Amino acid sequence: MKPVLSVEETLRLEDLIEREGTSKAALMEHAGEAAAARVAQYKPQHVAVLVGFGNNGGDGWVAADILSHQGIAVDVVSPIEPNEIKSPIARHVARRTAGRDVRVIVGPSRDELVSILSEADVVLDAILGTGFTGAVRPPFSIWIPALNELGLPVVSVDVPSGLNAETGAVETVCVEATATVTLLAPKIGLYSGEGPEYAGEITCGQLYSHLDEVIGDVEHAAEIVEPADLVDYFPDLPSNVNKYSRGSVLVVAGSATYPGAAIMAAKAAARAGAGYVTVATPDACANLIRMALPCVPVVGVPSDSRGAFGAAAASAVRELAHKFDCVLCGPGMTVTAGGMQLVTELLRTDVPLVLDADALNCMSRLAIGGIEETPEVYRREAPLILTPHNKELSRLVGDEPVDDLGSAIEAAQKLVWAAGSDNLVVIAKGPSTAIVGVEKVLLPMSGPASLATAGSGDVLAGIVAANIAVSHGDIDCWELLCSYAVAVHSYAGHAAAALMGERSVIATDLIDVLGEAMNLTEREALRDAGIELGD
Numbered sequence: 142m143k144p145v146l147s148v149e150e151t152l153r154l155e156d157l158i159e160r161e162g163t164s165k166a167a168l169m170e171h172a173g174e175a176a177a178a179r180v181a182q183y184k185p186q187h188v189a190v191l192v193g194f195g196n197n198g199g200d201g202w203v204a205a206d207i208l209s210h211q212g213i214a215v216d217v218v219s220p221i222e223p224n225e226i227k228s229p230i231a232r233h234v235a236r237r238t239a240g241r242d243v244r245v246i247v248g249p250s251r252d253e254l255v256s257i258l259s260e261a262d263v264v265l266d267a268i269l270g271t272g273f274t275g276a277v278r279p280p281f282s283i284w285i286p287a288l289n290e291l292g293l294p295v296v297s298v299d300v301p302s303g304l305n306a307e308t309g310a311v312e313t314v315c316v317e318a319t320a321t322v323t324l325l326a327p328k329i330g331l332y333s334g335e336g337p338e339y340a341g342e343i344t345c346g347q348l349y350s351h352l353d354e355v356i357g358d359v360e361h362a363a364e365i366v367e368p369a370d371l372v373d374y375f376p377d378l379p380s381n382v383n384k385y386s387r388g389s390v391l392v393v394a395g396s397a398t399y400p401g402a403a404i405m406a407a408k409a410a411a412r413a414g415a416g417y418v419t420v421a422t423p424d425a426c427a428n429l430i431r432m433a434l435p436c437v438p439v440v441g442v443p444s445d446s447r448g449a450f451g452a453a454a455a456s457a458v459r460e461l462a463h464k465f466d467c468v469l470c471g472p473g474m475t476v477t478a479g480g481m482q483l484v485t486e487l488l489r490t491d492v493p494l495v496l497d498a499d500a501l502n503c504m505s506r507l508a509i510g511g512i513e514e515t516p517e518v519y520r521r522e523a524p525l526i527l528t529p530h531n532k533e534l535s536r537l538v539g540d541e542p543v544d545d546l547g548s549a550i551e552a553a554q555k556l557v558w559a560a561g562s563d564n565l566v567v568i569a570k571g572p573s574t575a576i577v578g579v580e581k582v583l584l585p586m587s588g589p590a591s592l593a594t595a596g597s598g599d600v601l602a603g604i605v606a607a608n609i610a611v612s613h614g615d616i617d618c619w620e621l622l623c624s625y626a627v628a629v630h631s632y633a634g635h636a637a638a639a640l641m642g643e644r645s646v647i648a649t650d651l652i653d654v655l656g657e658a659m660n661l662t663e664r665e666a667l668r669d670a671g672i673e674l675g676d
C-alpha cells in the first residue's frame with residue numbers, strides 16, 4: 142500500500158528527511174529529475190516549461206535544465222526574472238538554468254504565450270503546487286485557460302496547477318494534465334473532489350531512497366491499495382466444499398416498491414462466490430422475487446400496509462439470521478418503523494453484518510443528531526460493514542455536509558472512532574471510494590464511470606457480503622477484504638463496459654461479468670506481485 146499525504150503531512154515528511162541529512166534543495170533536484178524523466182517519455186523535440194513564483198516553479202527550472210542537456214529545445218516561461226524569485230532554493234536553480242542553453246521568456250502577453258506553447262510538443266506545468274490556495278490569480282488565471290485550449294500533452298509537477306492539493310477543489314481554473322508526477326508521495330487532493338478529472342495519469346517521483354524508513358513516522362491521510370496488496374484475498378474453492386460450507390448469505394431486502402434491489406443484491410452475492418444465498422423480504426414482494434431468482438430460496442416475512450417490512454418482520458429475521466455466515470440488509474427496503482426495528486435487531490445479533498442503502502437511513506434515525514453520539518447503538522463484537530454514499534453518510538453524522546473524499550473520510554472516521562472497534566469498516570462510496578477503519582483509510586482502485594448506474598450499489602453490497610461469508614471470519618484486515626470487493630466491482634465496470642459500451646452498462650450487466658471481474662482482479666494482483674501467470 143502506498144501512503145497518500147495531506148499538505149501538512151508532506152511538509153512534516155520533508156522536515157524529517159532534512160533531519161536525516163537530505164536538504165530541500167537536494168529534493169528539488171530530484172523532483173526536477175523525476176519531472177524531466179516523465180516529459181522525456183513523450184520523446185519531444187521542443188518543450189515549454191511554465192514556472193510559478195515558488196518551489197513548484199523551482200522543480201520546473203531544474204527539469205528545464207535537464208531536458209535541454211538532452212538536446213531538447215526548451216522554453217521557460219516565468220512571471221518574473223529569476224533574480225526576483227523569493228524562495229532561495231528556487232531562485233538558485235532558476236538563475237543557474239537561465240545561464241544555460243534554454244530560452245527564458247518573462248511575463249509574456251496571452252498572445253505571446255500561445256505562440257510559444259504552440260511550438261512545443263509537450264508542456265511541463267510547474268506553476269503551482271502544494272503552496273497554492275484560493276482562486277488562481279493573474280497572470281496564471283490567463284495562462285491556464287490558454288494552455289488548456291491548445292490541448293497539448295501536459296505533465297504537471299506534483300499537482301495540476303489550480304487544484305487544491307488538500308481538497309481536490311478547483312475554484313476557478315486548473316491545468317488539464319495528461320500526466321501528473323507527484324513528489325515523494327501522492328497528495329490526497331489528487332484523489333478527492335475534482336482531482337481525478339484534472340490529474341491525468343498519476344505517477345510518483347522517487348525523491349528519496351530511504352523513504353520507506355521514514356514514512357511510517359509521519360501520519361498519513363490514507364493509503365492507496367495496489368493490485369499486489371490483494372494477492373492473499375482470493376477465496377480458494379477446495380473440492381471438498383458443499384453449498385453451505387462455501388459461505389452463506391442472508392439478504393434482507395426489498396419492498397413492493399423496490400423488489401429489484403433485493404434481486405440484484407442476492408444475485409451478486411451468489412455470483413461473487415457465496416454457495417448459499419437466501420432472501421428475506423416482505424410477503425408483498427416475495428413471489429415476484431422467487432420468480433426472478435429460481436436458484437435462491439425466498440422467505441416472506443410480514444409486510445406493512447405499503448408492502449415494506451412490517452412490525453413483526455424483525456423477530457422473524459432474527460430467527461433466520463444466526464443460521465448464516467453473513468447478513469446483508471438494506472437494498473430496496475425503504476425507511477419504515479418495521480425497517481428500523483429490523484436494523485436494531487440485526488445490530489444486536491452476533492452475525493457479521495453489511496448495512497447498505499435504506500438500512501443506513503434506518504440506522505441514522507435510531508439516534509437524534511449523529512449516530513456517533515450514541516455508539517452503543519451500533520457497537521458490536523461481530524464485523525459490521527457500512528456502505529454509504531455521501532448522502533447516507535451525511536445523515537449518519539447528523540446531516541453534516543459530505544461532498545468530497547476528505548469530508549467523507551472525516552465523517553466515516555467519526556463513526557468508526559466512536560465505536561472503537563477493529564471490526565467496523567465504512568465503505569464510503571463515491572467517484573473515489575474510501576474504506577475507513579479505526580486504524581486505516583484505504584483508497585482502492587477507483588471504478589470507471591460505467592459504475593455510476595442505478596443498482597450498482599446493490600451489486601457492491603452483494604459482493605462484500607459474499608466475501609465476508611466465504612472468509613468465515615478468517616480475516617486479519619477487514620479493510621483489505623472490502624478493498625478486494627471494491628476492486629472486483631470496479632473490474633466488473635470495466636468488463637461490462639467492454640461488452641456493452643461504457644454508456645450502456647446497467648447494474649445487471651455488472652452481475653453477469655462478476656466471474657470475469659474476479660479473474661481480472663486476481664490476474665492483475667499476481668502480475669503486480671511479480672508472480673508468474675500460467676496460460
Ligand SMILES: NC(=O)C1=CN([C@@H]2O[C@H](COP(=O)(O)OP(=O)(O)OC[C@H]3O[C@@H](n4cnc5c(N)ncnc54)[C@H](OP(=O)(O)O)[C@@H]3O)[C@@H](O)[C@H]2O)[C@H](O)CC1
Binds near residue numbers: 268299300
Ligand atoms: N514534496 C517535496 O518533497 C518537495 C516539493 N517541492 C515542490 O515545492 C512545492 C511547494 O512549494 P511552495 O513554494 O511551498 O509552493 P508553490 O510553489 O506550490 O506555490 C507557492 C507560490 O504560489 C503562489 N500562490 C499561492 N496561491 C496562489 C494563487 N491563488 N494564485 C496565484 N499564485 C498563488 C504564492 O504566492 P504568494 O504571493 O502567496 O507567496 C507562492 O509564490 C511542491 O508542490 C513541490 O512541487 C520541492 O521541490 C521540494 C521537494
Ligand SMILES: [K+]
Binds near residue numbers: 197267268297299302
Ligand atoms: K503544478
